[in-house]
Every structure is written in C-alpha cells, then in structure tokens.
Amino acid sequence: MYGASVGEGDIGRGDLDENPGEQGRFDALVASESRIEPRDWMPEAYRKTLIRQIAQHAHSEVIGMQPEGNWITRAPSLRRKAILMAKVQDEAGHGLYLYSAAETLGISRDEMMDLLHQGKHKYSSIFNYPTLTWADMGAIGWLVDGAAIVNQVPLCRCSYGPYARAMIRVCKEESFHQRQGYENLYVLSHGTPLQKAMAQDAVNRWWWPSLMMFGPSDSDSPHSAQSMTWKIKRHSNDDLRQKFVDMCVNQVEVLELTLPDPDLRWNTERGHYDFGAINWEEFHAVIRGDGPCNKERLAHRVAAHENGRWAREAAAAYAAKQAARKETAA
C-alpha cells in the first residue's frame, strides 16, 4: 500500500551551486537514466526530498496495517483470514524495505519513527478513514491498493537506486493485494442482496479518498516539477489519477456495482473518462489531522511502540549475554 504525495514539503533551491563539478556529474547521471546510489554526491535538496518521500511512504505502509488488522479476527472464513494476515504482514515488510532505503540517505529508523510518533512526519491520508464492514477489506484491496500500484509502478524507475529497488519488490507483492480485494468484492456483489449492498456501500465510501491518494492537482502541487526533473517522479498527479479512473470504470462494471460519481462519463475528445470535482477541503482537513481516525491511528502506533519496548530490551539483553558468554568461553 502506498502513501500519496501529501505534504511534499519545502525543498530549498539554495544549494544548486554548492558544488558545480559534482552537480554536473549528478545531472548527467540523472539525464542519462542512470541511477544515483547512496554514496554518490547529491544535492542536499534531493536528499531531503527523498528522505521525506520515502519515510512518508514507509510510515503509510506501517499505519496501513491498522485498518485491515481491524478485521483479521472477524474474517468470515479461514481462507480469508489467512489472506488478510499475509497481506498485513506484507505491509509490514514493505515498511521495512522502505525504511532501509531511507536509511541509505543518512537518517536512522529510530529518528523516522520518532518523527512519525511526534506527528512531524505524515502518512497517506487514506488510512485515516475507518473500516466499518467486511466489504471494506475488498474495497481497500481493489481501490486503495489499486491506486497504490498506479502510483508505485513508475517509482520502480525512480532515479534513486535503493528506492527504485525497494519499489520493485513492493510492486511484485502488491498485485496479490489488489486481486484478493477484487475477488472479495466480486463474491459479495454476486452474493445476497444484503451482501451486494454492503459491497456498494464500501465502494461509495472508499472511491473519493482513493482518488485523493494521488495528491493535489498539478496546479496545486508546486514541488512536482522539481521531482520530475530529478526523475524521482515520472508522471503528474493528475495523469496518474486519470489512469486510475479509466481502469476502474471497466472493473466496476464486472463487479456489477457503480462508482459514486454522477459526472463520470466517457469523453471521446480526450479519450478518457471525465469525473466530478474532488473535495480538496476534505483532503486538506484529513492531512491537517482532522480526519475520522487520525488520533486513533497515531495513538495506536505509539502504544504499539511503547508496549514493544520490553521485547526490544529483552532481545538486546539476550544478545549482550550471549556475546559475553562467547567471550568468556574463548
């Protein structure tokens, strides 16, 4: 799962002349579609942008375990429970790949965790919505992971090597996430009328937040251009969002459900589906911390970290004891 490009933050341009020779080499590597590796010289703003983006992405994977973890004990069958557990475990793994990619830029995982816990680092706004019914597990897999895939596939070609490599692993694993969600919704939408209504309700609630995952409109996304120049980002937010909408229209027909947008219609001239206006006020409110579950998600994360302290301490004590014993024996 993925964090949208929320809060891309401030990236200074002041360092562009800090090292003209190295800058030239860096620019040439990026221009030639080569990759920047951890110990290469890089502009400070590039490093900062990547730390912020990768950390935010990692946090999204970790916080993203909560909405689905909520349903593990209540999955309707052993099959669904096993699938959900595997998916949630994958999200933890994705978080770890990404934290280790961010660490190559010179920030520690503890520091990133602290920033998340203090509310100074963001994660995708989508995870601040509640999972009210079992059908939400289907809608999240289909729409949220579907949007994540559209966002993430271009990141496999990101100019920063460790991030690109982490994304290749993530994308390989993500396709199961989307398919299990789609299958889940298909079973419900072809079940009893109540089940179908539950599936439709879930799609209605998750559709617009999923479109917001692509981040602000291009006109409102001031740092996109710089990220495109650096080849961190390959497509604009609006282009990716359009691609996602076009894909979903066909997929929802097979589900025999509808998307909650009266303005959705094919535009022959553009060769794309037109869709209604996104409620950006809601988007910004959720990012600000006023979404339905922001406080709950963060409190849960902090509690998990605190409640795990004894286990981390025990592991460290055990390792120290073993090392001491080895030394005595030697």
Next chain:
Amino acid sequence: MSNDDAAAPAAALQAAGGPGAVPVNGVPAASGEDAGSDGWPLFEVFVRSRRGLSHNHVGSLHAADAEMALHSARDVYTRRQEGVSIWVVPSTALTASSPDEKDAFFEPAADKIYRHPTFYNVPGGVQM
C-alpha cells in the same frame, strides 16, 4: 544527512551501495540510547535464490545479533520462497570502494581493449 566533507570519508569506507547499504558513520541520529531498533546493529542481507546461483544483496535490517538477523531476514526477504540460503553480515564489516576514487580505481581497465575478443580481426569464413 550531511554530505559535507567531514562526514564523507568515514562513510566512504562502509556499505556496498545496495538497497540497504547505509553510510552508518556520520549519521546524526542518536543510537543506543534506549533499546530502540537502532540500538541494534545493521546487517546486510544476501540471498541465494536457488541452487546454482550466487548469493545476492537484497537489503538490510537491524537486529540484536546475527541469529536474530537471520530469522528476521527470512521473514522480511523470503516470504515467497525467494531463497534457499541466507547470509547476514554486519554492515560495519563491509569494505567498499569509494565513489570518489571511481576514476582512479576503475579507469586503468578502460584502455586495455585487447582483453576483449572483439579487439581481434579474424579472416572471414572462419568459424570461431
């Protein structure tokens, strides 16, 4: 986070430049103050995907000791049968070439094109 001259030489001695290759020196964050994960050392993980192939660097992780690193590496990097064998190596044990000396280190090979078979002319019609 700094890439100034003071931090660079120390970092240059470490890490292989793979997905998790971390310049562990010169990192400003506190470590070891509490039992946070970064109080644990960093390990680089290498996985043999199947018999007949060599181990490849796949990433890194923090663990209290090598045994724990091995178990965590299994969970993090081989959830889908990606490996038949895993190595974990403390990141501080790696010595790597430095990108700063790239030219001096690798260029001597560039002018020895006679090391490649394409350097040689072979009369037409000869099967080689």
